[in-house]
Amino acid sequence: MTPLYTMRSLAFCCLLLAPLAAARELQASGCTQVPEECTKVDCNGVLKQECDEASGRVTCVCQSAGLASCFPGAARVALPGGATKPMSELSLGDSVLAVGPDGRLQYAAVVMFSSRRPSQRAPFMRIHTDAGLNITATPGHYMFGWKAEQAQAAFAALPSPAAWPYVLPTQLEVGDLVPVVAAVAARAAAGGGSPALARVTAVERLSGEGVFMPHTLTGTIVVDGVVASELTSIVPPRLAGPAFQRHLATALRTACAVLPASAVEAVVRVVSSWAHGTPDASLSYAALTMAAS
Ligand SMILES: *[C@@H]1O[C@H](CO)[C@@H](O)[C@H](O)[C@H]1NC(C)=O
Numbered sequence: 028m029t030p031l032y033t034m035r036s037l038a039f040c041c042l043l044l045a046p047l048a049a050a051r052e053l054q055a056s057g058c059t060q061v062p063e064e065c066t067k068v069d070c071n072g073v074l075k076q077e078c079d080e081a082s083g084r085v086t087c088v089c090q091s092a093g094l095a096s097c098f099p100g101a102a103r104v105a106l107p108g109g110a111t112k113p114m115s116e117l118s119l120g121d122s123v124l125a126v127g128p129d130g131r132l133q134y135a136a137v138v139m140f141s142s143r144r145p146s147q148r149a150p151f152m153r154i155h156t157d158a159g160l161n162i163t164a165t166p167g168h169y170m171f172g173w174k175a176e177q178a179q180a181a182f183a184a185l186p187s188p189a190a191w192p193y194v195l196p197t198q199l200e201v202g203d204l205v206p207v208v209a210a211v212a213a214r215a216a217a218g219g220g221s222p223a224l225a226r227v228t229a230v231e232r233l234s235g236e237g238v239f240m241p242h243t244l245t246g247t248i249v250v251d252g253v254v255a256s257e258l259t260s261i262v263p264p265r266l267a268g269p270a271f272q273r274h275l276a277t278a279l280r281t282a283c284a285v286l287p288a289s290a291v292e293a294v295v296r297v298v299s300s301w302a303h304g305t306p307d308a309s310l311s312y313a314a315l316t317m318a319a320s
Contacts, residue, residue: 045060099151099238106121117137123248126246128245129186138279149234152231156205169193206254240257246273279297294311
């Protein structure tokens, strides 16, 4: 058998077996209710049936090439003054709580959405922490985290976000450590508070509505009190990290210094449409130029 033939038959087998495996998985996960009709609404990717463990109901979710990596519409960001706002109401140019390169909290402008689809349903994971702060993100969205036994290293690394390890929600386990920002610290952030560590107490799978991926150029964003990255698994694990984030920020800054707004936005649309399956990226040239200066 030639390698090409083997590859083709393997691919064919997987295609045939995938729905069977999916059905088994749904049964095993305790979803009992009849699946809803899956309609191809607002989905350029793969429609899948997912079990929502909370409701015990099967729902149809859109996996855009398996790469769409974002937060649901109900996830909240913190605004200057201590108020919060759901992703679904967030606009380009809004300032949101993030962590600066010095490890201090700062407010940074949203310069870009690489994904902004309010009505799309997608599979999410919710990471619960012992700080009572729980973040919900797609399985392919990079978070920051340390293994349970690395508490000392995690504590030492807190002041330097450039050294924080990127992990996917699927890699986080009970006992692991993630950076969080308690409500009080958020209010004090004008004076430059800093994140603390919390332990993961549970990892839950659920489906949610809306996929939003705002970018601030700091590489971090505080969502529901947990510090998350602004990178997704479209960046391979061995490349994901502060260096990639720095290059991305530099590329965007350079682009906006030498190209007209429409050209920068067009490039971002092409990349985002490849990454997320739909060309729904948007960019604030004004906010980007300001963040860049
Ligand atoms: C986070 O989840 C825990 C259960 O793990 C719950 O008690 C807590 O209220 C949740 N926090 C928020 C802010 O919803």
